[in-house]
Amino acid sequence: DAKTTQPTSMDCAEGRAANLPCNHSTISGNEYVYWYRQIHSQGPQYIIHGLKNNETNEMASLIITEDRKSSTLILPHATLRDTAVYYCIAKSGAGSYQLTFGKGTKLSVIP
Amino acid sequence: GAGVSQSPSNKVTEKGKDVELRCDPISGHTALYWYRQSLGQGLEFLIYFQGNSAPDKSGLPSDRFSAERTGGSVSTLTIQRTQQEDSAVYLCASSLAGSGANVLTFGAGSRLTVL
Numbered sequence: 001d002a003k004t005t006q007p008t009s010m011d012c013a014e015g016r017a018a019n020l021p022c023n024h025s026t027i028s029g030n031e032y033v034y035w036y037r038q039i040h041s042q043g044p045q046y047i048i049h050g051l052k053n054n055e056t057n058e059m060a061s062l063i064i065t066e067d068r069k070s071s072t073l074i075l076p077h078a079t080l081r082d083t084a085v086y087y088c089i090a091k092s093g094a095g096s097y098q099l100t101f102g103k104g105t106k107l108s109v110i111p
Numbered sequence: 112g113a114g115v116s117q118s119p120s121n122k123v124t125e126k127g128k129d130v131e132l133r134c135d136p137i138s139g140h141t142a143l144y145w146y147r148q149s150l151g152q153g154l155e156f157l158i159y160f161q162g163n164s165a166p167d168k169s170g171l172p173s174d175r176f177s178a179e180r181t182g183g184s185v186s187t188l189t190i191q192r193t194q195q196e197d198s199a200v201y202l203c204a205s206s207l208a209g210s211g212a213n214v215l216t217f218g219a220g221s222r223l224t225v226l
């Protein structure tokens with residue numbers, strides 16, 4: 001699995017877009033980029049994933065650079081309930097299936 | 112079921128006792144995972160099942176920890192002779208684990224406190 005690097009923490013004003021970066025410069029062609037988040041005292045929650053193309057769902061958008069060496073998770077209108085630790089993971093679809101969670105980014109949404 | 116169900120949600124036990132934690136995955140999910148999270152720490156992978164077999168047990172911290180899965184469904188994580196350092200939230204997840212992307216769905220966890 002490719003190593004991912006994320007900032008330790010970020011702040012975002014309520015109602016503004018939260019842009020969370022992730023670096024995965026050694027990602028291979030068959031590795032997906034996954035984003036999960038963990039709100040305090042809860043199990044991790046899947047947000048979105050992508051391979052090459054940008055993706056959007058009801059929770060967020062995922063922008064992957066053309067060279068796939070980095071990506072950005074966008075929460076378009078952050079709310080206080082989006083305060084959580086956000087994990088970026090690069091993982092192929094083959095072989096062993098468990099995901100390795102790093103330290104993630106602690107996002108604090110501020111009123 | 113609609114989601115991954117774990118029981119008990121909270122367990123307090125005395126040092127030296129055995130405990131069993133149960134995970135009921137999403138119906139049809141072939142893969143099942145156990146993680147643990149100590150207070151203020153990250154998620155630590157313990158074991159993963161594909162069907163009833165466990166191709167990866169690399170994360171089990173000691174031989175006091177064991178897990179089984181029966182009928183390709185429910186899994187039980189057993190901790191024998193519990194120690195205080197076993198106190199943590201034990202999280203279970205399941206997925207379809209086919210080719211392509213593999214999305215894990217987590218349960219709410221079982222909080223274990225060893226006195």
